[in-house]
Amino acid sequence: MAVRILIVDDDELSREVLALLADDAGYEVDTADSGDAALTCVRQLRPEVVLTDIQMPGIAGDELAQQLRSLCGAGTLLLAMSGSELGDGVGREFDGFLLKPFTMETLTAAIDGGLIRVEDRPAATDGVVLDEGVYTKLAGSMRDSQLEELYALCRKDAEARVERMRRAASIGDDAAYRKEAHALKGGCGMVGAVELQRLATSMEERGLRDDDVATLEEFVVASERLRRILVARKSN
Template sequence: MKNETLPLRILVVDDDALSRDVIALLLEHAGFVVVTADSGDEAMHYLDNTPGPAPAVVLADIQMPGTSGSSLAHALRDCCGAGTRLLAMSGSSPSEQVVRGFDALLLKPFTIEELTAAIAGTHHSATVAGKSIHEDLTILNENIYERLAASMRRERLQQLYALCLDDIKERIGRMRQTASDIDDATFRREAHAIHGGAGMVGAIELQTLASIMEENGNANHVASLDEFINAWERLRRILMARKII
């Protein structure tokens, strides 16, 4: 009976460091014990080499290098058993085949309420995930920002948004380089990473532009990347005005 009062342990698997950090912070604030992994392969290594019961929940991005999607779900189920709830998350709507084996799907950005509902088993699809985005909030989603501000100390919030800005700027630089090298696959991969991380912190304009770039690849990249850095600057100015950076 005592074990029933212990906080649930959750394994978060995401190759994007910013998304991992935000999700871990939100879950820890909600009272969960969180372990993270940056890939499906690292998650499996952790599970295979960690004694004790399996985590109660595994929350995994489904678009990662290495083992991911339904292959990861099947490997997790074999390792963890039926008692672990498997949750998929994605920055775009995946096919049914990709999420096969997971118990529920969440689209980034999702709220902590949607996440806890998925953990509890009362949220079974992605139809309501991501609906907190308001069309009139084109740069920073106030709902997401306020939830983050309420869930952590101001110093941690400042650190989080500084990490976000630094990460996105570095990725834009790599996208510019890969565009020059005509490396379309890497260009799209960096755009996908920005899409997920920006969405989790409510940077909606950057998330939208990243989604377009991921879909289109490095065609017309010069104009796209110039607009991307302009959007980054607009977000930076908003955060500076709020003394977050």
């Protein structure tokens, strides 16, 4: 009987990619877009595994883990995930932590082993636009039209977040700027858009500086480079 897993992420792109890959790996998958939605799902579905982003608006992090545990009991595996390393003491209420992006093999190892911590360390990606391994796995899990829609969603999401980062930069809102960069990093990483992921990581770490606009323009150029690569793949 398939293991039932609830995937919780406020980022639509990350949530959709994870759900697709988990379903292809043989899991019975449900999704939620917030901590509150996750609590509702858990009351109704009783999943064996909850995989949740640890940085979301509203109830999240260890507070969410505590409430999930009170509903699920000790028999449910609670896994946290994030595009960034956790700070000291953060995530202590979870059974394990996965660093985005991670493979389904890593998730399976976490579920099978009841891990303390598992993470994938990506190889150096300087000069790489698209992770071939991630692209191949996604292409093998969906129709061509679905794959095209997925990457279109990635670029649309990136465009919206870049615009919000521009607005944040215009009013000097460093926290909002970093928040959008963090979401960009996670979403781009899940679809193998490694150049965009690398730039988003840099923007999150640096925050607002004198060259923030130039960095955003570099991201826009990189997004167009990804689009051209995907178009070329489609025509081959």
